[in-house]
Amino acid sequence: MQHVDRTIGVAAVALGAVALAACSAAPVTPVELTAASSGAPGNTLILASFPPPAKRAEIPPAAPSPQTLWDGGHWNWNGARYIWTPGRYIERPQPDANWIPGYWQREAGGWAWTEGRWKS
Helix, strand or coil: CHHHHHHHHHHHHHHHHHHHHHHCCCCCCCEEECHHHHCCCCCCEEEECCCCCCCCCCCCCCCCCCCEEEECCEEEECCCCEEEECCEEEECCCCCCEEECCEEEEECCEEEEECCEEEC
16 A cells, blocks of 8 residues: 555656646747837837737726826737736827827737837
8 A cells, every 4th residue: 555655646746747847938038120120210129929918908097187198008028928017198298199009010030019109
């Protein structure tokens, strides 16, 4: 009986080690492209190796002033996984400025984030 208990214990430890090894992976590092390759002067483009999760639903709080606009949250790539960045209010630089939200887009080397920007 003691032999059977020891065998089960060894098998459980071995199975646990295999399961942990299967869950681990080498960190994926982001690919950085220079301004020349991204087409946006002065910007660095970071590519994620797989698409971001679906956006999270957010209910914005009341606006702090009429000159502010809600910029919804988005996923950021940290080199290994996506991290959620909650939405926030941003101040209009001019009364007629329109906000173009940031977005993820499929590129040749992965998924690229384009920062939001103001357009007059």
